[in-house]
Amino acid sequence: MNLAILYRGPLASCNYDCPYCPFAKRHDPPELLRADRAALTRFTGWVAETTDVRLSVLFTPWGEGLTRSWYRDAMVSLSHLPHVERVVIQTNLAARVDWLADADPRSAALWTTYHPGQVTRERFLRRCSRLSELGIRYSVGVVGLPEHLDEARALRAALPEEVYLWVNAAEGRRYDATEEATWTELDPHFGYSVRPHLSLGQPCHAGETAVSVLGDGTVRRCHFIQTPIGNLYDGSWRAALMPRPCGTSICDCHIGYVHLKPLGLRDVFAGGVLERIPADWPRRHLVQAGPREVQRRP
Template identity: 30%
Template sequence: MTQTKPPWDWEFDWHLTNRCNFFCEYCHPQIRYVLNRKHLDEPTPELVVRRFDELGKVCLVHMSGGEPFMFPGFVELCRGLAGNHFISINTNLASDDVAEFAERVPAGRVAKIVAAIHQPERELRGLELDAYARNYLILRRGGFDVTALYVLYPPLLGRFAADLDRLRELGVDHVRAKVFKGVYEGVRYPEGYTDEQKALVLANSGEYVFNRPYLDGMLSFRGQACTAGVTSFKVTVTGDVRRCASVPTGYGNLYDGTFQPADVNEPCPAKRVLVLSQCLSYLVYPPVRPEQGVDPDDL
């Protein structure tokens, strides 16, 4: 996750489950209204670990969803993948399995954990922020690189400062705020932020360096060659392997063993990219290369 050569050969952005214990208003509509309402039978942890091992490459496996901790046997899956690979996780930490994860999965094989706060959803479900903080601190004290994430959905901008103060009181010491990507009241974001709102976003971004390029409108790299499909890939909930989140070119299926990567870097055909951090890390000639590389909360 740095400019230095990483200890892995390939990266996979894996939407491993549709299951989610939250129903956030600002979740991507395709996930909120389509994917999360159709629970598929997930593969066993043993099958997934075997398929990654069979690739003969050291992989970084970014896991998102849905909520990764709701994948059946998730801790066992992470422990298995950590044997020969590295993982990163985008989670809401609203799971009773966090302590077991911290005990059984080696922190040195976990590149990053991005822990989304989703405070309005917690309040709707009667979930205390203290419980989030306890799980966060279990991971921090266990040596994991974990960062709290606050999505700057327009209706939340007025309460963000107070929420941030409360998190700090609870010991949540690494917080990043991220632009909202989507449509709110007929306005598309991040383009729709006012100048005042943009200043608030940039002042509270923390270590998240991609807010500025999002706000600057860096949303297309059409015609520029990238390594997606060659050394980085998107895996859907059914195991299908695609070039990236923005380009659905297929490369077989990871679960059934038919996955085959492309041989050469191809130009990006997307008119608008969905995951800016991926593009800035995978472009052959990137205009900017932020120091921490791809961010799992973008996945």
């Protein structure tokens, strides 16, 4: 069995105050941080003991995890487990990355996001350079806002060619054909993000070979379908894994629609689904091929 787990504990604090993020500059009280640490410790223990499953883990905290030692420790420890294929975390790369020298670069990877106005491009690029020196796989992303375009272009020019730069469509923003083409020059797969995917009734890997897990062990099909299908710690998740059609009308987040079977994105990102790296990157002749029949973002 191969299973991808998207883990999200109670942590919701972040050191950045991006205007497009609802969790900007949020501070978690000490008791919540203790609860988050305890939940993550329990989860990593479960991963270590569940050796009959080939596991991949993506940490998707609401806040910034790598400023907390327990997420760094979890990344390192899980990377060395032989039955863990990949361990990844979404991060703004604000924390130093030298600790990754203790991780296994064959399985540890980062999904990083550059936030102009929160950190200088030079500082962000220094962190990226250190990741490259350490041999850690990573992708870099930006939010496709007009005020970010010049920075995104400069970032692309400065990054090594083998580093994939992805672009997320800004929430609530409509892109005309010219704008879409401009961002697609930076990210050939931008078309998948620029318009939501009609997902209701569509077959999806979520709930079959990928699940979402909360800090208390609640297992859901994905982050966007709230109905539980079991719990990690009582074993009920095993019988719950099965093919199911999607129950939501649209899917407009990469960590969701990458699992929609009709899109075939698991093939596009084969070997790098969790860290968001296309299988054939850095081939530059890639063209955007996202579905056109769906509605534009309202």
